[in-house]
Amino acid sequence: EITAYEGQHVEKGDQLGMFHFGGSTHVLIFRPGVNLEFDLRGQIPGPNSVNIPVRSKIAIVYGE
DSSP, X not given: OBOXXXXXXXXXXXXXXXXXXXXXXXXXXXXXXXXXXXXXTTOOSSTTOOOOOTXXXXXXXXXX
């Protein structure tokens, strides 16, 4: 469910929407042009992958 509307001014940390499918899910949104590399811990994303521990590094952002 998207709770933000087109043209709305949002600040870092503002709620943009929510999931209603059970479980804990997070979404990271980056502005265009951000150069990053995700740390998948040698896994291929999918139903057979394992959870990444809380407070773990998930990506590296490189300089522009």
